[in-house]
Amino acid sequence: MTKLSVNINKIATLRNSRGGDNPNVVKVALDCERFGAEGITVHPRPDERHIRYCDVFDLKEVVTTEFNIEGNPSEKKFVELVLANKPTQVTLVPDALGAVTSNAGWDTIKHKSLLIDLVAQFKEAGIRTSIFVDADVRMVEGAKETGTDRIELYTEPYAENYFKNKELAIRDFVTAATRANELGLGLNAGHDLSLDNLRYFQQKIPNLLEVSIGHALICDALYLGLENTVQLYLRETKAED
Numbered sequence: 661m662t663k664l665s666v667n668i669n670k671i672a673t674l675r676n677s678r679g680g681d682n683p684n685v686v687k688v689a690l691d692c693e694r695f696g697a698e699g700i701t702v703h704p705r706p707d708e709r710h711i712r713y714c715d716v717f718d719l720k721e722v723v724t725t726e727f728n729i730e731g732n733p734s735e736k737k738f739v740e741l742v743l744a745n746k747p748t749q750v751t752l753v754p755d756a757l758g759a760v761t762s763n764a765g766w767d768t769i770k771h772k773s774l775l776i777d778l779v780a781q782f783k784e785a786g787i788r789t790s791i792f793v794d795a796d797v798r799m800v801e802g803a804k805e806t807g808t809d810r811i812e813l814y815t816e817p818y819a820e821n822y823f824k825n826k827e828l829a830i831r832d833f834v835t836a837a838t839r840a841n842e843l844g845l846g847l848n849a850g851h852d853l854s855l856d857n858l859r860y861f862q863q864k865i866p867n868l869l870e871v872s873i874g875h876a877l878i879c880d881a882l883y884l885g886l887e888n889t890v891q892l893y894l895r896e897t898k899a900e901d
């Protein structure tokens with residue numbers, strides 16, 4: 661069954677825009693859990709444009725579902741933050757410093773030794789590991805070599821092509837997911853998933869354990885309300901054929 665992890669980055673974006681504490685990210689996280697969210701995801705970036713490092717400590721104290729921290733482990737401060745908070749899962753993302761948002765998965769072949777060391781460090785601390793990868797079988801196989809528990813398929817290319825040709829848009833993701841299943845890798849997915857494209861994705865992708873969704877969900881909540889929106893997304897993650 662695919663779990664829904666709500667990414668609350670954009671709540672922090674709104675909070676930071678006025679320098680105060682409204683909306684309060686801890687309250688929103690707890691409300692999302694109360695509305696049915698099966699996880700909370702945050703992505704503290706080095707410039708703290710939205711989620712701040714201090715938010716992670718506050719959230720760790722109260723989140724009772726799966727807590728997923730995403731970020732670039734090339735930043736020593738990020739590694740220290742994760743080890744200090746010991747979330748359910750850490751998702752390693754190769755973001756360039758000035759990137760507007762995450763826009764690519766790891767080259768798990770080129771960065772194999774770095775990833776092996778990082779995965780070992782986090783697993784030794786009892787933290788489940790996930791590596792953000794493109795829907796590329798070579799990158800999936802490279803991820804397996806790192807010892808990671810899971811991969812997260814970067815789904816922006818799927819979302820971008822969904823309305824043009826959904827069968828074509830999903831093709832590489834089914835191939836990559838099938839290979840991950842064969843290798844015994846747990847399978848997550850995220851980036852630009854939405855109420856439009858989520859049901860088809862989760863129905864076609866074998867053994868999808870988790871989707872982490874933020875931007876579209878928070879945008880939808882502006883019109884549909886947060887409780888209703890969380891439950892609409894939950895329904896899409898559980899929809900049978």
Ligand SMILES: CC(=O)[C@@H](O)[C@H](O)COP(=O)(O)O
Binds near residue numbers: 702703753872
């Ligand atoms: C890794 C990924 O695709 C997203 O989880 C990312 O967290 C989005 O980051 P922004 O919210 O900063 O766009």
Ligand SMILES: NCC(=O)COP(=O)(O)O
Binds near residue numbers: 851873
């Ligand atoms: N890992 C994907 C995530 O957490 C949220 O991505 P998005 O839905 O904000 O694009």
